[in-house]
Amino acid sequence: AQKVTQAQTEISVVEKEDVTLDCVYETRDTTYYLFWYKQPPSGELVFLIRRNSFDEQNEISGRYSWNFQKSTSSFNFTITASQVVDSAVYFCALSEARNYGQNFVFGPGTRLSVLP
Amino acid sequence: EAGVTQFPSHSVIEKGQTVTLRCDPISGHDNLYWYRRVMGKEIKFLLHFVKESKQDESGMPNNRFLAERTGGTYSTLKVQPAELEDSGVYFCASSELRVNTEAFFGQGTRLTVV
Numbered sequence: 001a002q003k004v005t006q007a008q009t010e011i012s013v014v015e016k017e018d019v020t021l022d023c024v025y026e027t028r029d030t031t032y033y034l035f036w037y038k039q040p041p042s043g044e045l046v047f048l049i050r051r052n053s054f055d056e057q058n059e060i061s062g063r064y065s066w067n068f069q070k071s072t073s074s075f076n077f078t079i080t081a082s083q084v085v086d087s088a089v090y091f092c093a094l095s096e097a098r099n100y101g102q103n104f105v106f107g108p109g110t111r112l113s114v115l116p
Numbered sequence: 117e118a119g120v121t122q123f124p125s126h127s128v129i130e131k132g133q134t135v136t137l138r139c140d141p142i143s144g145h146d147n148l149y150w151y152r153r154v155m156g157k158e159i160k161f162l163l164h165f166v167k168e169s170k171q172d173e174s175g176m177p178n179n180r181f182l183a184e185r186t187g188g189t190y191s192t193l194k195v196q197p198a199e200l201e202d203s204g205v206y207f208c209a210s211s212e213l214r215v216n217t218e219a220f221f222g223q224g225t226r227l228t229v230v
């Protein structure tokens with residue numbers, strides 16, 4: 001069975017601090033995909049990144065970076081120099097590779113509050 | 117290009133009533149998914165359409181929930197009769213019909229059953 005754990009329910013930081021959101025996953029599949037989505041106060045889920053199981057190279061996109069460690073089944077997300085606009089709920093998700101698209105298993109989410 | 121749109125954004129109904137949620141996917145997206153998040157818990161998969169066919173409906177909680185996607189375009193999710201535990205946010209997502217593709221989510225419909 002697939003499972004995603006986000007142990008941090010809520011995190012509060014002061015603006016300009018760095019913050020790391022943890023994600024640990026479980027799957028028996030050898031091919032799978034990992035995702036991060038952001039849910040701002042407006043409610044929609046905004047795609048941030050997709051990573052497949054064969055690509056362990058870390059990625060940086062502006063202030064965002066992701067650390068994929070297959071050995072520990074983790075896919076952590078770091079925001080550098082956090083800003084108030086980063087305040088949101090962040091979801092880590094896992095999907096197996098299928099012929100017709102994907103069926104996500106989401107973690108419970110981490111609510112990040114960035115204080116001015 | 118329009119994203120995934122959901123109607124209504126909020127709905128408050130009484131227990132026992134019927135509610136129909138609508139999702140308009142991105143044009144050309146054959147995959148359409150329904151998810152829901154109940155009381156701050158995980159976002160749970162409900163079902164998956166490929167065009168007008170139900171590919172996977174293993175997440176549908178019970179027979180009070182009926183999803184349709186006639187013509188393979190927009191989809192509706194009907195809850196009849198609604199119960200208190202159905203309260204939550206219902207998300208729709210769509211994606212192209214290929215592996216390793218990004219799924220785009222709508223803003224969700226917040227359903228409150230009182």
